[in-house]
Amino acid sequence: xxxxxxxxxxxxxxxxxxxxxxxxxxxxxxxxxxxxxxxxxxxxxxxxxxxxxxxxxxxxxxxxxxxxxxxxxxxxxxxxxxxxxxxxxxxxxxxxxxxxxxxxxxxxxxxxxxxxxxxxxxxxxxxxxxxxxxxxxxxxxxxxxxxxxxxxxxxxxxxxxxxxxxxxxxxxxx
Numbered sequence: 033x034x035x036x037x038x039x040x041x042x043x044x045x046x047x048x049x050x051x052x053x054x055x056x057x058x059x060x061x062x063x064x065x066x067x068x069x070x071x072x073x074x075x076x077x078x079x080x081x082x083x084x085x086x087x088x089x090x091x092x093x094x095x096x097x098x099x100x101x102x103x104x105x106x107x108x109x110x111x112x113x114x115x116x117x118x119x120x121x122x123x124x125x126x127x128x129x130x131x132x133x134x135x136x137x138x139x140x141x142x143x144x145x146x147x148x149x150x151x152x153x154x155x156x157x158x159x160x161x162x163x164x165x166x167x168x169x170x171x172x173x174x175x176x177x178x179x180x181x182x183x184x185x186x187x188x189x190x191x192x193x194x195x196x197x198x199x200x201x202x203x204x205x206x
Contacts, residue, residue: 034066034108046104056085057092064089064099066107110137110199130180137199139188141175145196148173152188152197161188 033041048065052058056079060070070076070089080086124132139161152175153161160181165173189197 035110042108044104044107046102046107048102054085054092056080060086060089060092061094061099065102066104067109133184134179136184137201138179138182138184139177139186139197140200141177142196142198143174145194146175146192147194147196148175149193151191151193155187155191157185157187158183 034044035041063070158181160178164176
């Protein structure tokens with residue numbers, strides 16, 4: 033899946049079957065194939081740091097082709113939020129964090145496509161999404177997002193059955 037997926041992404045046939053008894057090795061190889069540096073993917077970085085399955089990608093043995101030999105050069109990737117340090121996030125004043133976060137991608141509702149099923153509001157763990165409007169008139173109810181509470185996990189984007197939630201660089205509601 034490439035682009036803003038998996039729910040909103042597009043399937044991409046790359047002609048590979050990958051398998052291993054080591055799940056981290058598969059993740060490292062797959063991220064390399066699609067062009068991400070494996071150590072920059074947060075879950076890979078954390079797992080490599082623990083050293084339980086691998087300590088570094090150089091430990092992986094490839095019985096067939098290496099990921100570099102089958103790399104997909106035009107794979108559409110999405111940017112991910114990087115933070116230099118949790119300490120920096122902790123000491124930054126709230127207005128500075130809000131300004132920085134306002135520049136990060138966020139969910140945006142396409143109200144014309146939204147069927148107001150409420151799946152996004154139920155999956156939103158920080159409760160940043162809610163249904164608002166007239167309960168007597170469902171046509172006037174809409175999903176609203178409190179961007180101050182949004183942690184940008186994009187679970188709402190993934191679960192939407194109508195693909196009515198896009199990931200935008202700067203949501204217009206902000």
